[in-house]
Amino acid sequence: MDNILISSAQLIVPGHPQNGNIVDILIEAGNISRIAPRIKPTNKQIHVIDGKGRIVSAGFFDLHANFGEPGLETKEDIITGTAAAAAGGYTGVAVYPNTNPPIHSRSEVALVVNSAKGNIVDVYPVGTISKRREGKELAELYDMRLAGAIAFSDGDHAVQQAGLMGRALLYAKGFEGLVISFPEDESVAGGHQMNEGQMSTYLGMKGKPNLAESLMVSRDLFLAEYNDARIHFTSISTAESVDLIKKAKAKGLNVTCDVAAHNLVYTDEEVVGFDSNFKVNPPLRTKKDIKALLKGLKEGTIDAVVSQHTPHEVEYKNVEFQIAKEGILGLQTTLPFLIEAGFTADDIVRYLAVQPRQVVGKDIPTVEVGSEANLVLFDMNERWMLDTNTNKSKSENSPVFGQELRGKVKVVINHGQLVEIK
Incomplete structure (x- = not known):
């Protein structure tokens, strides 16, 4: 250079x-x-x-991105994923284990770490909580940590067994590991297509109620408190979740959380056109939820904003809304979304560069x-x-593709x- x-x-x-x-x-x-x-x-x-x-400012850091490698490289590989990250201002990304095979052992962690060496963007694998993301048996957390895993999550498979989640929190606590909860009670959310509310009733689609998220947030807060362990919630989307986490922080629990950028600007009203690029999980919520999320960021309840970058091939998105895959591109659009939501440059640096690194214990680059x-x-x-x-x-599944x-x-x-x- x-x-x-x-x-x-x-x-x-x-x-x-x-x-x-x-x-x-x-x-x-x-x-x-x-x-x-x-x-x-x-x-x-x-x-x-x-x-x-x-x-x-210091380069941005994303706490929640999905690349396809290993196994799903047709969606995104590390080369294209880091290119998108750099174009979005990121010099560090945490990649989730929504891969095939999942990042559930030191082998997959090492593969990601070695594949990303020499890149302008630092790539940090998030290992699974359970083997194969099945939610049945604890994965080898410490081995993955030694190989380079920055945290542990079952990705978009929320851990349904409270006992397993509790053991993960307790075990990770022993080596200061971070467990990340994707809060969704599948027995309440099962089969959903969008947010449950007036719009889902109007469109005749199965909705995911706020309760499906807040139930799991409540459960995992209880588990974290019981085990005196730290926990991070990713992609919270409801007013109820913000309130629960705010009270937990006031109580002294070691809890952090993030929100996806698109959940700050779009509501479930966007789904009326059946554009599958608005199909995400958690789903787009209501104006009331967005107001609570924005307030949660400004008050310090929510620590960071994430891209939740989730690329898909065209055949998984250019189909009927009901059968389309969930997720959109996010790495290149997080900055514009935050500007659209009304955040200042100081806010953006805080939520994209400083506090995300603090969540995972990474040094903030000094200038x-x-x-x-x-x-x-x-x-x-x-x-x-x-x-x-x-x-x-590699993918084009963004609701703002072709827009200024x-x-x-x-x-x-x-x-x-x-x-x-x-």
């Missing part, structure tokens, strides 16, 4: 002495060598990047002289279109590598 000068960008790094200031950042041999209000290039070997009107450059440069106002030219994923979006990542720098997004 050539020496790089980012000029006239607003630095947003909480706690930094120059937080909020317009600065130039000089990067030499992959490390930050100087930060000043004005740096004049000393030779022609410096690649100058115009940061005027743009934000520079200091002498530190390795791990940066994102993004524009809050630039408009662009997600289409076949800009999409980096506001908020664009311009540059990602990490491990001495530079990606400029055109």
Whole structure:
């Protein structure tokens, strides 16, 4: 990588002495060598990047993304997944075990870790809680941790057995591992197509009630408290879940949670057109739920925003809504969704760069002289279109495909590598 000068960008790094200031950042041999209000290039070997009107911060970190590797590479592999991540401003992603085979032993963990070596985006596998994600027998959590697993979850298969979940929490506690709960009571949610409410009644489709999520949140909070263990809830979507977690935090429980970006901007009213790209799990909820989720973020109840990036081949989405697979692309659209939801640059850095790393115990990249450059440069106002030219994923299952979006990542720098997004 050539020496790089980012000029006239607003630095947003909480706690930094120059937080909020317009600065130039000089990067030499992959490390930050100087930060000043004005740096004049000393030779022609410096690649100058115009940061005027743009934000520079530590690279984003996604707590919940799905790649297809191993076994489902036709959906997404590590190369295309990390390309989409970089285009979305991410320098780190946690990938879930919704693969075939699942990431349920040290072999699969090692495969993902080794396949991602040398990439501009750091890839952290999330190992399963149970073998084969069947919810019957505890997987080899500690072995996976030693091989590089950052946390443990059964992905979109919620653990239905309370005893198994309790044992996972207790066992992971012994080596400071993190158990992630995808809260869904299948006996209540079974066979759902969308959110249960007026719209599902109007459309005549089986709905998933808020109760299916809040029941499981309540159960797992009880289990975490009983075992004095930490727990993280991913992709919460209801007002009831926010309230339960808020009370648990006030009580002193070691609990964190995240929300998917699309659940902050879309409601179940979008489903009226039967566009399968609005079919997600948890489903799109109501305006009341979105209001509670936004409030939960601002109050600190919700710790992070995730992409819940879930690519699918066209044959799984370009079908009737009832039989379509759940999930949408998210890595490249999380920033625009947060801008649409009304968040400031400071909010975005907090929910995408700082607090996600705190959840999994990863160091927040420092923007200091002498530190390795791990940066994102993004524009809050630039408009662009997600289409076949800009999409980096193998798949195209996004509700905003072909639409103009506001908020664009311009540059990602990490491990001495530079990606400029055109």
